[in-house]
Amino acid sequence: MALFERDHHIYRDRDALREDYQPDELVGRDEELQTFQAALQPVINGEQPNNVFIYGKTGVGKTAATRYLLSHLREDASRYDDLNLSVVFLNCDGLTSSYQISTQLVNALRPETEQISTTGYPLASVYEMLWDDLDARSGTILIVLDEIDHVQDDSILYQLPRARANGNLDRAKVGLIGISNDFSFRDDLSPKVKSSLCEQEIHFPAYNATNLRAILEQRAQVAFHEDVLSSEVIPLCAAYGARDAGDARQSIDLLMKAGDLARDRGTEFVTEEHVKHGRRALERGRIKEGIMGLTEHGHLVLYALLTLDLEDETPIRSRDVRPRYTRFAEMANRDPLVPRRMRDHLSELAMLGIISVTERNEGRRGGTYREYALDMDVNLILSAMDDTVELVGVHESLSEYIDVDEFVADSDDSDMEFSPGSLSTDL
Incomplete structure (x- = not known):
């Protein structure tokens, strides 16, 4: 019996959903x-x-x-x-x-x-x-x-x-x-x-949901067999894409991820549930990739803001993030960055869509300043920050997300030094 056999019951031509595919006609533009x-x-x-x-x-x-x-x-x-x-x-x-x-x-x-x-x-x-x-x-x-x-x-x-x-x-x-x-x-x-x-x-402005729907329908006609997609799949992929900045590539990737999930699970149709599960998987991948690409101090800044968010201290100004960040840097045996460089890391996190930033203007007396807050699911962020949590310790605000005893046991098996005494409970 062959270990690999061709499977074409979902896709007619999956390559039509890839980035290098050039359609005969461009729609929505x-x-x-x-x-x-x-x-x-x-x-x-x-x-x-x-x-x-x-x-x-x-x-x-x-x-x-x-x-x-x-x-x-x-x-x-x-x-x-x-x-x-x-x-x-x-x-x-x-x-x-x-x-x-x-x-x-x-x-x-x-x-x-x-x-x-x-x-x-x-x-x-x-x-x-x-x-x-x-x-x-x-x-x-x-x-x-x-x-x-x-x-x-x-x-x-x-x-x-x-x-x-x-x-x-x-x-x-x-x-x-x-x-x-x-x-x-x-x-x-x-x-x-x-x-x-x-x-x-x-x-070129962002695509709206109507544009994205037209693009997805064009690709789907080539990529999938007839009647494989449930009626709600393309509208849902388009709606997510429009909400996520009008990015056609993200919408097409989501459609392909939903198709892959349907194929992997051996189902006959691609459904709304495949789209929803696919979106969560792609979002986890993007967040993890973005966080893992940060410098060590970028991780420490994000960890500081994460714990402050869990304590309902956000939206928060960078000057109020700094004490927590400085403490975490010291616990990791790192020299804290100057305030301007720390703010650069906050700006990078905002650009990646991991945190949100709001401009405040209080006139002559208060001036203009920015406030920051978490803009992503805590579990998704933590899944990409194991090394930072091991380096600094499990802050008390994370108790409902991380089993401290299990985390310490897992850390003892790693090459990094970690002990319950390094838990951050003083900030």
């Missing part, structure tokens, strides 16, 4: 696609292309729309004998400098046998190579920089849009498309870069 298409029209006309800046939250279709339109643009451009179009697509995740991006672009334009090292050249020399390679390619060249907000210096963002005007290019017509998840990135650009890069701006 008619207005943005129309604006984007108009911005790309000069390419077909053989004119100098526009520089386009696209921004919006993660999962709202920015990259998908760019790939979709550029695919059609290349296909349509091939019908014109006098039009030579090239597209270079570069994700800037992990690339923080103009030097790194420039070397990556040079290598993208060159054959494998002529690649250059990503270190060791002066930036001016790399730019010279880039201009030579772009002119050698000639025609119209669109350079897409996805996650452009990772770039910490804006030299390349000035040089590329103005390469022809500055006399660096003779034959090539270069257009830059920048894609950013960071709304404030544009505001931080220097005026000269902003005027060049943001020639055309397109904002």
Whole structure:
């Protein structure tokens, strides 16, 4: 008997729910696609292309729309004998400098046998190579920089849009498309870069539940067998996605998780319960991943806020979190961070959606300040903080969530030192 056998009773094509799947048609983005298409029209006309800046939250279709339109643009451009179009697509995740991006672009334009090292050249020399390679390619060249907000210096963002005007290019017509998840990135650009890069701006707002439902129905038709999904599955996935920031990727991931649970359990249909269980599993995974990516002091700040929340002390100002954090740091034999750095960790936790932050304004006398509170289930947070609890001890506010005797016994089996005497009961 085979240990593994093919199972197709739920899915027709599960890959249609994966991130790299490109549908034949994009739904829920008619207005943005129309604006984007108009911005790309000069390419077909053989004119100098526009520089386009696209921004919006993660999962709202920015990259998908760019790939979709550029695919059609290349296909349509091939019908014109006098039009030579090239597209270079570069994700800037992990690339923080103009030097790194420039070397990556040079290598993208060159054959494998002529690649250059990503270190060791002066930036001016790399730019010279880039201009030579772009002119050698000639025609119209669109350079897409996805996650452009990772770039910490804006030299390349000035040089590329103005390469022809500055006399660096003779034959090539270069257009830059920048894609950013960071709304404030544009505001931080220097005026000269902003005027060049943001020639055309397109904002992708969050999807609403209607948009998400249309996207999920489109994917489901390809991914699942007919009549496998219960009627409430897609509306529920869409509603959760709209509530969680209008992220299509999260909604699609949830639909796939629900399908996987149905398949794993051998059921004939994907139901509302599979969606609910899938959402809890995905949420646990996201929270755990976010917390585990924090520094040790980030964990200590979160532990301090967690215990204060359980004592009904939240919403709370950072200055009132500090005594608890300082005590926990000392118990862990760590030097406490200065107040500003501790506040940076609170801001990071808020950005991850683990805690909430509220702005308060009490006028001239009280000024403006922030208050913080926990925004996630306690058990989910604790599941990712075993090491911190072992390091500091079990605070008395956690007594209903952690069996102290069992926790101490488990800790005795580990490599870390832990004893009942380290329990935090004095804060």
